[in-house]
Amino acid sequence: MSILSWRVVPAAIVIAVFIAVGIASLGALFLVQTDEGSWLTVLSAPYIWRLLSFSLWQAFLSTVISIGFAIPLTSVLLHRQFIGRDLLLQLFSLSLVVPTLVAILGIVVIYGRYGLLSTFLQGIGVEVDIPLYGLFGILLAHVFFNMPLAVRILMQSCTLIPASQLRLSYQLGFSRWHVFRWIEWPYMKKSLPSIFMLIFMLCFSSFAVVLSLGGGPKSSTLEVAIYQALRYEFDIPKASLLSILQVAVCSLVAFFVYRFTPMVWQDLSLTTNQIDHTKDSSVSKIIDMSILTLALLFLLPPFVAIFTPAFSMLFIETLLAKPTWLAVWISIKIALPSMLLCLIIAFSFATVARFFIGKSIVSQRSWYWLANTLEHSGNIILMIPSLVMATGLFLLLYPLGLSFEFGYYVIVWVNAVMTLPFVLRVLLPTLYQQERRYHFLYTALKIRGWKKFKLEWPLIRASVGQASAYAVILSLGDMGVIALFGSQELLSLPLYLFQLIGSYRLEQGACIAVLLIGICLILFYFCTHFIGGKNARY
Amino acid sequence: MLDIDLHYSWQQKGGVHTNVFRSHYKAHIGEGLTSILGKSGEGKSTLLTLLGGFVQGRGSIQYYGRELIKLAPDERPVTNLFQQDNLFPQLTVWQNIAIGLSNSLRLTDAQMQTVNWALERTKLTAYANSKPDELSGGQAQRVAIARAISRAAVGDSSSKKSILLLDEPFSALDPKLRMDMMLLVKELTQQLSLTTLLVSHFPDEVKTIGGQFLLIEGGSVVLQDSVELLSAENIPVALHTYLK
Numbered sequence: 036m037s038i039l040s041w042r043v044v045p046a047a048i049v050i051a052v053f054i055a056v057g058i059a060s061l062g063a064l065f066l067v068q069t070d071e072g073s074w075l076t077v078l079s080a081p082y083i084w085r086l087l088s089f090s091l092w093q094a095f096l097s098t099v100i101s102i103g104f105a106i107p108l109t110s111v112l113l114h115r116q117f118i119g120r121d122l123l124l125q126l127f128s129l130s131l132v133v134p135t136l137v138a139i140l141g142i143v144v145i146y147g148r149y150g151l152l153s154t155f156l157q158g159i160g161v162e163v164d165i166p167l168y169g170l171f172g173i174l175l176a177h178v179f180f181n182m183p184l185a186v187r188i189l190m191q192s193c194t195l196i197p198a199s200q201l202r203l204s205y206q207l208g209f210s211r212w213h214v215f216r217w218i219e220w221p222y223m224k225k226s227l228p229s230i231f232m233l234i235f236m237l238c239f240s241s242f243a244v245v246l247s248l249g250g251g252p253k254s255s256t257l258e259v260a261i262y263q264a265l266r267y268e269f270d271i272p273k274a275s276l277l278s279i280l281q282v283a284v285c286s287l288v289a290f291f292v293y294r295f296t297p298m299v300w301q302d303l304s305l306t307t308n309q310i311d312h313t314k315d316s317s318v319s320k321i322i323d324m325s326i327l328t329l330a331l332l333f334l335l336p337p338f339v340a341i342f343t344p345a346f347s348m349l350f351i352e353t354l355l356a357k358p359t360w361l362a363v364w365i366s367i368k369i370a371l372p373s374m375l376l377c378l379i380i381a382f383s384f385a386t387v388a389r390f391f392i393g394k395s396i397v398s399q400r401s402w403y404w405l406a407n408t409l410e411h412s413g414n415i416i417l418m419i420p421s422l423v424m425a426t427g428l429f430l431l432l433y434p435l436g437l438s439f440e441f442g443y444y445v446i447v448w449v450n451a452v453m454t455l456p457f458v459l460r461v462l463l464p465t466l467y468q469q470e471r472r473y474h475f476l477y478t479a480l481k482i483r484g485w486k487k488f489k490l491e492w493p494l495i496r497a498s499v500g501q502a503s504a505y506a507v508i509l510s511l512g513d514m515g516v517i518a519l520f521g522s523q524e525l526l527s528l529p530l531y532l533f534q535l536i537g538s539y540r541l542e543q544g545a546c547i548a549v550l551l552i553g554i555c556l557i558l559f560y561f562c563t564h565f566i567g568g569k570n571a572r573y
Numbered sequence: 574m575l576d577i578d579l580h581y582s583w584q585q586k587g588g589v590h591t592n593v594f595r596s597h598y599k600a601h602i603g604e605g606l607t608s609i610l611g612k613s614g615e616g617k618s619t620l621l622t623l624l625g626g627f628v629q630g631r632g633s634i635q636y637y638g639r640e641l642i643k644l645a646p647d648e649r650p651v652t653n654l655f656q657q658d659n660l661f662p663q664l665t666v667w668q669n670i671a672i673g674l675s676n677s678l679r680l681t682d683a684q685m686q687t688v689n690w691a692l693e694r695t696k697l698t699a700y701a702n703s704k705p706d707e708l709s710g711g712q713a714q715r716v717a718i719a720r721a722i723s724r725a726a727v728g729d730s731s732s733k734k735s736i737l738l739l740d741e742p743f744s745a746l747d748p749k750l751r752m753d754m755m756l757l758v759k760e761l762t763q764q765l766s767l768t769t770l771l772v773s774h775f776p777d778e779v780k781t782i783g784g785q786f787l788l789i790e791g792g793s794v795v796l797q798d799s800v801e802l803l804s805a806e807n808i809p810v811a812l813h814t815y816l817k
Contacts (some may be wrong), residue, residue: 199655208647
């Protein structure tokens with residue numbers, strides 16, 4: 036029996052292309068024509084080490100603060116029922132897909148020098164200069180993005196708490212503190228290493244935030260330096276060296292993720308607990324309320340602030356302007372093919388992985404490792420920041436005479452590949468489950484290929500809908516590769532927004548932000564409801 | 574004496590239809606061991622969940638004249654043993670028992686002695702410092718029993734947790750070990766004067782351990798008698814239907 040069946044060959048080819056392009060773009064970084072001296076010169080420059088140490092330091096601080104806030108907030112959200120709780124949780128799930136630039140704009144509008152907070156404080160006679168541009172601004176934005184992400188993952192970990200343990204805690208009369216200490220904390224603790232690594236990696240390779248709020252070379256990171264080396268200095272050896280440095284650090288972090296993160300298994304005994312019998316007290320109520328209020332005060336204003344221009348004439352003017360609709364068209368022209376490409380790659384991964392799961396079920400030998408490896412190889416993308424991948428592709432295409440002109444295709448490819456880990460995370464568990472449950476039935480009834488897909492569609496469409504929504508929105512809001520390849524002819528909404536923020540046209544920027552969010556919501560609704568069906572999850 | 578007169582209804586989702594399952598449990602349960610028999614889905618575990626206070630039923634649960642229905646789970650004189658996850662994996666065996674007496678694990682001398690006594694009674698003294706994942710299935714369930722008896726042993730008559738509810742906690746064990754555990758429960762029930770309710774799917778094992786039994790069908794107690802009836806030649810129709 037051959038290892039691969041001919042039925043999965045097309046999917047295997049897609050995976051092979053995906054891996055080959057990845058390896059080729061990384062290889063291109065190493066093969067840049069440069070003499071040893073220039074590498075050493077670049078490496079020995081104190082500037083590089085300052086960049087590296089600042090990148091690490093801001094990522095570390097951002098991660099610690101995000102998780103530090105997320106832990107008590109998760110506990111509060113697990114215990115307290117209040118009006119708007121579900122809305123808040125949905126807002127948290129959206130944090131992953133809200134275009135970075137939109138949130139940055141919201142932060143600037145609230146915390147900027149002439150922002151609402153400063154104006155309010157001046158109004159009550161308090162003179163405070165909020166140092167938004169620099170480390171403080173970067174931390175503020177990173178916590179704004181990553182704290183909700185941490186809360187979401189922590190809440191997911193806590194759903195693994197067996198119902199009987201919670202019942203036990205009610206029977207033993209645990210107080211609010213004891214439920215946290217003896218039940219929630221051990222479960223949260225298990226997922227902390229992976230959350231730490233994930234957020235650290237996201238912050239370490241953060242681009243748009245540092246570019247917008249860094250405020251200058253003092254607060255710059257490797258990712259921004261790569262962009263500057265390519266876009267402004269056109270120093271290819273320097274860009275490739277910085278990219279290699281970036282990949283090296285990310286790989287090291289990723290190694291720790293997979294080496295030291297314990298697997299968190301789903302408990303099958305889960306049942307929903309309808310009544311929370313935890314002993315309550317005034318002190319715990321006050322503490323919980325304070326935590327919640329702080330979180331709301333931090334998270335909500337930037338979102339609310341960007342919607343205020345929606346009621347002005349400027350909004351209509353901006354909406355009717357030609358550049359706006361050109362940017363909308365470019366954004367959609369990038370996002371839809373990117374989503375399609377991402378789904379093709381993801382389904383190819385799923386097809387091959389399912390084939391090996393099926394093989395494990397019927398044969399003595401376990402092929403699960405191969406299915407897991409395939410799943411992880413999709414995740415490996417997280418080690419290679421989008422800008423680095425784009426740089427590699429640029430270096431590949433440059434000798435062929437195809438560089439910035441070929442930008443559109445590079446953007447579509449990189450966006451598709453960068454959203455892959457998120458899409459795989461949504462799609463694979465559902466598809467794996469189908470294979471495990473119905474493998475024998477499929478084999479006995481000879482249900483394969485398209486017939487199998489049609490049969491499964493009602494069961495998997497919710498996941499496909501959610502995966503599509505992630506893919507299209509992440510691509511639509513991307514402000515990574517487009518910054519490198521973008522031009523006046525290739526100006527997407529996020530890039531247009533970046534230019535407006537950069538020229539302090541905040542009100543007009545807010546209009547674009549509202550438009551961008553509107554398009555995101557429409558596409559999100561379309562994907563989850565039309566592709567996902569009525570059982571769509573959010 | 575445990576007097577139950579409880580109503581509870583819930584929605585059962587099956588395909589496109591949603592049925593409302595209505596239960597009404599009425600029984601007078603004496604001290605000692607009472608096994609709960611019945612087919613799957615008839616409402617055996619629901620009865621224990623109601624008695625534990627994890628879901629709120631209507632009616633009355635009286636234990637020696639004391640009304641329990643309005644009490645929170647921790648205020649009831651009850652200890653539940655579930656099918657699984659009865660232990661906190663991050664705590665040692667000793668701590669898992671102690672947490673039943675003090676949530677902060679700050680124990681008085683008397684409470685410490687009770688924990689040690691419970692360890693001895695369940696033959697777990699050698700495992701006091703082990704973590705649950707180092708134990709076998711039977712040992713892990715013995716720890717849960719040790720916690721239950723330590724709760725039943727301390728305090729005055731109103732604070733003692735002398736109702737023990739076992740929802741198939743030994744179902745994952747092999748038949749020999751399961752029997753050993755049931756005999757241990759029987760012995761402790763007699764020695765500590767507990768009121769123990771044990772859900773079982775094995776009428777033969779129930780015959781061996783003796784005591785009373787309740788037969789549950791469609792959310793109601795349709796029969797209550799001594800387990801000797803299970804071996805009798807002429808048995809009621811409901812029991813016959815269940816046993817065939």
